[in-house]
Amino acid sequence: MKNRKKTFKIFIILLFLWLCGHLIYITVDGLTDKNSHADIAVILGNTVNEDGTLSERLKKRMECGLNLYRHGRVKKILVSGGLGKEGFYEGDKMKEYLIKNKVPDSIIIVDNFGNNTLATVNNTLKLKDSLKFQSLIVVSQYFHLTRTKMLFRKEHFKNVSSVSPRYFELRDIYSLLREFVAYYIG
Numbered sequence: 006m007k008n009r010k011k012t013f014k015i016f017i018i019l020l021f022l023w024l025c026g027h028l029i030y031i032t033v034d035g036l037t038d039k040n041s042h043a044d045i046a047v048i049l050g051n052t053v054n055e056d057g058t059l060s061e062r063l064k065k066r067m068e069c070g071l072n073l074y075r076h077g078r079v080k081k082i083l084v085s086g087g088l089g090k091e092g093f094y095e096g097d098k099m100k101e102y103l104i105k106n107k108v109p110d111s112i113i114i115v116d117n118f119g120n121n122t123l124a125t126v127n128n129t130l131k132l133k134d135s136l137k138f139q140s141l142i143v144v145s146q147y148f149h150l151t152r153t154k155m156l157f158r159k160e161h162f163k164n165v166s167s168v169s170p171r172y173f174e175l176r177d178i179y180s181l182l183r184e185f186v187a188y189y190i191g
Contacts, residue, residue: 028181035147041166044138046070046079047129049145050086050095057093065170067102070144081112085119126156140164148181152188
């Protein structure tokens with residue numbers, strides 16, 4: 006009985022250390038901008054408010070993607086999201102934001118079927134040949150980037166980097182824990 010308790014304690018400690026190490030890695034990786042250049046930025050969608058405006062979180066992602074374009078780090082921008090419960094296609098609203106900020110319509114690609122991260126990855130890669138891109142920068146919240154890059158690499162697309170806005174919320178704690186689990190589930 007004593008050995009079982011000791012083994013269980015060691016297991017719990019190792020599990021906790023693994024969790025902490027992974028969360029630190031996700032955070033550092035997500036907040037690191039290597040100032041890379043790419044053919045295309047892929048901005049992952051998020052909530053559009055009931056009045057059709059972008060949530061603060063989504064607006065910060067869009068500002069981040071806009072800065073990539075303005076600084077010549079990407080040539081095209083793919084916006085990806087689904088139909089939110091508010092009744093708006095995230096991709097369409099994201100495109101509107103970019104156009105209002107003087108990004109030419111011709112360089113914006115809309116994916117309104119990116120209902121989740123894996124769908125965005127698959128939809129993006131289906132466009133690889135027609136858009137002729139060899140590299141990409143993923144834009145999302147910092148906690149989301151490690152898994153998103155892993156999903157691209159799993160599909161044999163290696164030239165992927167990431168950038169995140171400097172926008173933090175209390176819900177990031179939950180999101181970090183969710184991403185830990187999601188990373189290992191796929």
